[in-house]
Amino acid sequence: MMVFSWTFVALLLVSSSWAEEEVTTLKDVSSREPSVGELLERANRNRVPDSDEPTLIGGDIAIKSEADRNADPCTSTGCLWLKYSDGNVYIPYYIANNYSDRERAIIERGLQSFSAVSCIRFRPYQNGDHEWISIESRNGCYSYVGRQGGAQTLSLDRRGCLYHSTVQHELLHALGFNHEQTRSDRDQHIKVHWENIMDGMAYNFDIIDTLNQGTPYDYGSVMQYERYAFSKNNLPTMEPVPDPNVIFGEATEMSQNDITRLNRLYQCCEYCPHVSPCVPMCPHVHLHVPMCTDQINHGPCRAHAEHT
Template sequence: MYRISVLFVLLGLSLTNAYPLHSPVIIFDLSVYGKALFGQPKLAEPYVLRTQPRVASDEEDEHPEESGDYLEGDILVPESSISMRSSPPRVSTTWPNGVVPYEISTTFPQDDVDTIMRAMELIQNKSCILFIPHTTEKNYISITNQYKGCWSAVGRIGDKQEVNLQLPACTKKFGTPVHELLHVLGFPHEQNRNIRDDFVVIVNQNIKADFMKNFKIDEHGQDFGVIYDYGSVMHYSQKAFSINGDPTIVAIKKREPGVEMGQRTNISDSDVARLNRMYCETETSSTPISVET
C-alpha cells in the first residue's frame, strides 16, 4: 500500500483529488492532559549500529510504552516543537483526508524499519488512512529512536511531530508501533476513555503514587459509538504502573476467551471500527456497535 503513496508523489498527483476527504476534520480537546502533556524527552544511550538485532529479554520492557517517564507512560509533546509559539496547543485534530506524511530516521536498522512499515501497512489495509513519505508538507511525523521510551502526541498538533521508538524495546512487539501510530491518529488509551468505569475498576492502592495521574478519565473524549474493548491495542496491561506487582486494572465484564489486556500483537476489531468512524465515514454514527476481539 505504501508503494502506491510513493507513486502519487512521483507523479505529482494531488492527494486531495486522488484520495478525497471522507469526513470532517475532528478536533480533540487536550486540556485533560494539562501541562504534563509537554516536556523534554530524555536522551537514550547513543545509538550503536549493530550487525545483528539485539533482543530485549522477556522481563525487560514487556510493555515499554507503560514504563516511560512521560504522561500515561508514552504521551508527550516535546517542548522544542512548541518553542516558537506564544502558548502550547490545547487542541489537536485528525489528519485531513486521512493522509499522514512521515519520515523515518536513518539510524533505524532495516529490520526495525520493516516493523514500522508493517505497522503502517496494517493500519492502511484496515482503513482509508494513507501514510506517505514526507517531502514538502508542513505537517508531518518524524519517527526517531534517539530518545528514551516509546511516545507520541495524541492527534495532529502541527508542524514536525516527533514519534519516538527506542531500540530495541519499542520495536520488539509489532503492536507497539501500531499503538503509537494510533496515538498519532488521535486515539487515547482505552483505559482512560470516559466510559471505562462501566468496564474496569482502577485499584488505586496498587498504583505508584506518582503515577495516579496516568489513570485520569478523559471526560471530553469521543467514543464514536464503539464499545469498550479489553483487547484493544490501546489498552494497558492489568499491572500497569503497579507498586507491588498486583493488578491496577481489573475487568468488570466477562472477557471473551483469549482476550488479553495489554496485547501488542495486532489491531483489534474495535480499534478498526473506531478508526474508520473517525476518518472513513461521511457521517459518524452515535449508535454503539459491539465487536468481537
C-alpha cells in the same frame, strides 16, 4: 536379556520424545510476544529524557505543556489529519537513518497496516510538506495525540519499542486516540485499585473525554494497558468488572473496535468511489460493513448507488 535391552532403549526414546515435546512447548510459551502494555512499560520504566524531549503522561503520551496533562488535546482543540478529495487521509512520515533495515521493515509494516483497513495512507516525507510524523529512536516509546503541525516526534526507541503492536499503538496516538482505560465509561468496565499504583502515577488513570466513536469498551484494544500497569507491589492496578476473570490488555495488534473507531473518526466510508461506493473503503473488516451499508442507503453515497 535382549528383550530387556530393547525395552530400555524404547523407554529412552519415549522419554527423549517427551522431553523434546516439553521443551518445545516451553519455548513456544516463552517466545510469545508480550502485550503492548508490557512492552511500553518495560521500555519507558527507567526512561531518562534528553533536555529537548517532552513530558510523558499515561506512560507514553507526549504533551507540550502541563495544561495538557488533564485534558485530551485532540478533543479540546481538534487534531485530525486532513482528508483529501479522493477520500484518503495522506500523512507524511520520516524515518530516521539510524534504524537498521530490519527495524525499518517493522516500522513500515506498522505504517502500511493502516491502509489495509482504513482510508489512512502513510507516505514518505517530501520537500514542501508542512506537517509530518518524524519517527526517531529517542528515549522510550511515545507520541503526541493527534496532528500537532510541523514535524512531530514519534519515538520508537531501538532498545525495546520495535514491535508491530507498539508501532500501531503509537500511530493510533498520532491519529488522535488515547488509552482505553481513560474512557469516560471506564468505571463500568474496569475497577482501578488506586492503592496498588506507584506513587505519583495515579494521574495516568484519570478519566478524560476520549474519541470513542460510539463503540463499546474494548478489553482487547491495542490501546488497553495490562492488569499490572504502574503497579508498585506486583498486585493488579486494574480489574475487569463485573467478571474479574476477563482477559484484557494482551493485544498484539489493532482490534476490530480499534479499526472501527479509526474509520468512524476519519469518516472513511463517507466517500463515494467511482466504481463501488463506500464498501471498498472497508476491506476485510466485518464490523464496518453495516456502517458502509448505512452510508450507501442513507448517506452521501445513496444517489450514486441508485445510478450504478
